[in-house]
Each structure stands twice: as C-alpha cells, then as structure tokens.
Amino acid sequence: MSGAAATRVSSPTRRPPEAARVGALRLSPRLLRPLSALLLLLVAVGLYQGRRAFIRSFFADGEVRVAGAPRGSATDAEIAPVERLRVVLIDGLGAAHAEALPNLSERCAEGVELRVDVGFPTVSLPVQHVLWTGRTQQESGILYRIPALAEPPVDALPRFVSARAVAESHPAIVHSFGFDVAEPPLVAGDPEALPPGWREGFPARAAAAVAGDERLVFVHILRVDEAGHTAGGASPEYAAAAAEADAILGDLVGAGEADAGSTRWLVLADHGHRPDGGHGGPEPAIRVVRACVFGAGTAPASGSTIDATLSDIARLLGGSVGVGPSPGAAGRPWSEVVAGDPAAQLPSPSLGRWIAAALVGLGILAAALVAAGRRLRWAPLAWPTLAYVGVVAGVGWPTLSNPAIYPPVGAAILGAAWPGWIAAVLTLFIARRHLSSVRAAVAVAGGGWALVAGTALLAGVGDGPPLQPIWSAAASTAMILAWPVTAAAAVVAAMPTSASASREPG
Numbered sequence: 001m002s003g004a005a006a007t008r009v010s011s012p013t014r015r016p017p018e019a020a021r022v023g024a025l026r027l028s029p030r031l032l033r034p035l036s037a038l039l040l041l042l043v044a045v046g047l048y049q050g051r052r053a054f055i056r057s058f059f060a061d062g063e064v065r066v067a068g069a070p071r072g073s074a075t076d077a078e079i080a081p082v083e084r085l086r087v088v089l090i091d092g093l094g095a096a097h098a099e100a101l102p103n104l105s106e107r108c109a110e111g112v113e114l115r116v117d118v119g120f121p122t123v124s125l126p127v128q129h130v131l132w133t134g135r136t137q138q139e140s141g142i143l144y145r146i147p148a149l150a151e152p153p154v155d156a157l158p159r160f161v162s163a164r165a166v167a168e169s170h171p172a173i174v175h176s177f178g179f180d181v182a183e184p185p186l187v188a189g190d191p192e193a194l195p196p197g198w199r200e201g202f203p204a205r206a207a208a209a210v211a212g213d214e215r216l217v218f219v220h221i222l223r224v225d226e227a228g229h230t231a232g233g234a235s236p237e238y239a240a241a242a243a244e245a246d247a248i249l250g251d252l253v254g255a256g257e258a259d260a261g262s263t264r265w266l267v268l269a270d271h272g273h274r275p276d277g278g279h280g281g282p283e284p285a286i287r288v289v290r291a292c293v294f295g296a297g298t299a300p301a302s303g304s305t306i307d308a309t310l311s312d313i314a315r316l317l318g319g320s321v322g323v324g325p326s327p328g329a330a331g332r333p334w335s336e337v338v339a340g341d342p343a344a345q346l347p348s349p350s351l352g353r354w355i356a357a358a359l360v361g362l363g364i365l366a367a368a369l370v371a372a373g374r375r376l377r378w379a380p381l382a383w384p385t386l387a388y389v390g391v392v393a394g395v396g397w398p399t400l401s402n403p404a405i406y407p408p409v410g411a412a413i414l415g416a417a418w419p420g421w422i423a424a425v426l427t428l429f430i431a432r433r434h435l436s437s438v439r440a441a442v443a444v445a446g447g448g449w450a451l452v453a454g455t456a457l458l459a460g461v462g463d464g465p466p467l468q469p470i471w472s473a474a475a476s477t478a479m480i481l482a483w484p485v486t487a488a489a490a491v492v493a494a495m496p497t498s499a500s501a502s503r504e505p506g
C-alpha cells in the first residue's frame with residue numbers, strides 16, 4: 001500500500017470486496033463481517049477446547065497389536081537360568097549420570113554393559129510394561145498409562161515365578177505386574193499414598209527383599225525421577241539423588257552377597273530427564289539408558305557396550321528364570337543381541353497420514369496464501385515462524401518430555417511465543433490496509449490453522465491416542481499458538497474494511 005494510493009479518491013461504484021467473495025449468496029458486508037467474526041471466534045474456542053481434548057487423549061490406552069499370551073519354558077540355550085534374579089530399576093536416571101556412578105560402574109565392569117532403547121513414550125509404567133512382557137508400547141497399547149493396570153498382563157514375567165517387588169514410591173507401578181508381594185500397599189483412591197516412614201525404611205526393606213528366597217526380586221528406586229521433576233536433570237539435587245541411588249545399589253548387592261554365586265543382577269533405568277526436568281519424548285538422552293547385567297553366569301563382554309532394546313532385555317530376564325518370551329514379543333535371543341544392532345522401535349506416521357497432512361495442511365496454507373494475495377504472501381507464515389522460534393528459545397523444543405506442552409492454558413508457551421504475537425498483530429494491521437477485513441483475518445490466521453491441521457494429522461489424531469515423536473508435541477504447540485491469533489483475527493473480521501483496502505483490487 002503506497003501513500004499515493006491512500007490519497008486517491010475512491011470510486012463510489014466499486015463494490016466492497018467482501019461481497020464478491022461469497023459468490024451466489026451475495027451476502028452484504030454488513031452481514032458477512034459479523035458472521036465471519038463469529039465463525040472465527042468459534043474456531044478459536046474450538047482450537048482451545050480441541051487442544052484440551054487432544055492432550056487428554058494421550059493418556060488412553062491404544063490398540064492392542066500384539067496380544068499377550070502365557071509364556072512357556074525358556075528356549076534360548078545361551079542364557080543359563082539362575083536361582084535368583086535381582087532387578088534394580090533407578091527411575092529417571094539418564095545415561096550420562098549413570099556413567100558417573102561408582103558402584104554401578106564397578107558392577108558393569110564385572111558383567112555386560114548395555115545401551116538400552118526403552119521405546120516411546122518414555123513413561124515409567126509403560127516402560128515397565130515392556131520390561132516385564134517384552135511387548136513394546138505400540139504392541140501392547142500401554143502407551144502413556146499413569147494409573148495402575150486393573151489386571152497384570154497375562155505375559156508379565158512376575159506371574160511365572162515367585163516374585164517380590166519393593167518400590168520407594170508410586171506403588172501403582174509395582175502393583176500392576178503380578179508380583180506375589182508388592183510393597184508399599186496400593187491405597188485405592190490415593191495412588192501416591194505411602195505408609196508413615198516408608199521412604200526412610202525403604203532401603204532396608206529393599207535389602208531384606210533382595211536377601212529373601214523369591215526367585216525374582218524387583219527394587220524400584222524413584223528418588224532420581226522425583227528430583228528430576230522438581231529440580232531438573234541438570235540440577236545438583238538430581239546428581240545427589242543419583243549418588244544416593246548408587247549407594248543403595250551398593251547396599252543391595254551387599255545384601256545379596258550370601259547367595260552371590262546363584263544370583264544374577266540387572267540394573268537399569270527406564271528413561272532420563274531433560275536438563276530442566278521432564279520425560280516422555282523420544283530424545284536419545286531420555287530414551288537410551290545405561291543397563292548392566294552382572295553376577296551368576298555372566299562374564300565381562302569384550303569391553304564394548306552392547307546396544308539392545310528393552311524387549312531384548314525382557315527376553316533376557318525371562319531366560320534368566322527359565323521362562324520363555326511372550327509369544328509375538330519382539331525381543332531377540334541373546335546371541336543376536338550380542339552380535340548385532342537392534343532395529344529402531346520408534347513409531348512414525350503412516351504414508352496415508354503424510355498424504356492427508358500434506359493435502360489438508362498445505363491446502364489450508366494455500367488458501368491463506370491466496371487470501372493474502374501476491375504482495376502479502378508472508379502474512380500467513382511470518383508470525384507462526386517467529387512464534388515457534390520464540391517457543392524453542394524460551395522453553396526448549398516442544399517434545400512430549402517438555403512439561404510446557406501439557407497444561408490447559410499453555411502459559412509457558414504463550415509467554416515464550418511473544419515474537420509471534422507482535423508479528424501477528426502487525427501483520428493483521430498491515431493486511432487490513434490492503435485487504436478486506438475478512439480476507440485479512442483469514443490470510444493471517446490461516447497460517448496457524450495449516451500448522452494445526454498438518455501436525456495433528458501427523459500425530460495420528462482420530463485413530464487412537466495421538467502419540468508420535470515430534471508431531472504430538474508440535475500439534476499441542478500449534479494449537480496454543482493458533483487460538484489467540486484466530487481470536488484476534490475475529491476482531492479484525494468484525495471491523496469495517498478500511499477505506500484504503502476497499503479501493504484496491506486485492
């Protein structure tokens with residue numbers, strides 16, 4: 001829009017641009033503007049409410065692709081069963097911190113060291129579901145489960161041997177997998193409840209369990225995860241909790257010393273933590289953990305760390321107590337684990353999803369670009385780009401590990417996206433000088449809608465829990481960004497078309 005054009009006298013015979021856009025209906029601008037504004041307002045509300053439903057749908061169980069079935073006897077000749085299997089899981093212990101723990105490292109050096117890919121999402125109960133059944137999150141449909149399972153899976157290893165579990169906290173998890181005894185008790189209606197003094201007594205309780213007669217004993221240490229959530233994975237609190245967990249590990253191994261000749265140990269984590277705290281996403285630092293197998297029947301490997309999936313580890317655990325793999329589970333025999341690289345277990349959008357996302361997302365973007373016209377091609381693109389840059393700079397990459405993507409309002413992301421808000425307001429202002437009010441509104445907000453549609457389709461919305469690496473968190477972010485701009489666009493759409501715009505052919 002040039003200054004010269006603004007001073008030109010408008011022709012009274014020129015039709016206001018809105019009327020032309022509605023074709024046969026020939027709505028008058030007086031009706032079109034409020035209707036468009038109302039519609040845009042509904043879209044804004046829909047984006048806000050739709051995002052809340054989208055986030056809630058993460059936590060539903062998914063389709064069962066590989067049903068569990070009772071497990072038979074172990075068939076992997078290379079894994080000799082042992083009398084006692086002791087599994088210690090240090091919840092939330094990232095590989096970098098695990099490398100620095102003296103007790104763990106000493107034990108690793110005596111046995112086999114592994115880098116274990118726990119799959120996706122990196123959430124504690126679903127990851128343990130893989131550990132005890134061998135079926136991945138995508139196979140079992142236990143994806144982002146927080147509450148206890150109503151029934152232990154039919155192929156959960158603890159069901160097939162005498163088994164005891166002791167957890168530091170979060171008893172819902174140890175009560176989900178069919179241990180004969182699981183402590184602390186799970187209180188109905190309060191899954192976080194712990195008996196008085198439980199935390200203080202936990203290390204001794206766990207040591208007593210390790211020294212007990214059960215063939216399988218599981219110790220679930222949670223202080224590292226809890227420190228990660230409250231202070232972040234880069235905090236001194238997290239490092240201190242990791243050191244405490246390592247000291248507990250030393251005591252546990254000591255407690256099992258009397259039966260050391262017949263005891264095999266697995267020590268592992270279920271996921272790491274972001275430097276600022278949080279997990280759930282597919283980042284390698286969170287998804288790939290350190291694990292060590294040592295004790296009876298294990299010999300130091302040739303110094304190299306073995307890459308394995310958690311399904312592989314599940315099969316190893318079964319073999320260690322003479323129980324075969326769950327039928328259909330993906331875990332490989334130990335000889336294959338030692339020999340070669342594991343296949344990636346991350347889900348990804350299907351080809352159909354990519355096509356749908358491209359058609360719908362790019363279709364909406366194309367419509368916005370057409371509405372913007374040749375001179376304002378940047379209008380739908382600039383503000384979402386700046387908003388996303390602001391989000392990444394302010395709260396980090398939006399992934400399922402990032403706590404910012406979950407809350408109902410998404411205040412952290414709203415705040416971090418400020419460069420996008422400035423850009424959106426300026427763009428709406430400029431677009432309104434060149435285009436009819438309704439067209440300006442659609443041209444600007446359309447960029448956000450394209451982002452929402454494309455990412456939500458790639459996340460798998462409408463077909464089970466929409467959980468995909470990258471896309472689920474991107475869709476949540478896109479919805480947080482799109483609704484305020486759509487609401488602002490509704491205000492613009494309600495305004496009369498500016499005198500300058502009504503003189504231009506658009």
Ligand SMILES: [Zn+2]
Binds near residue numbers: 092225229279
């Ligand atoms: Zn956690």
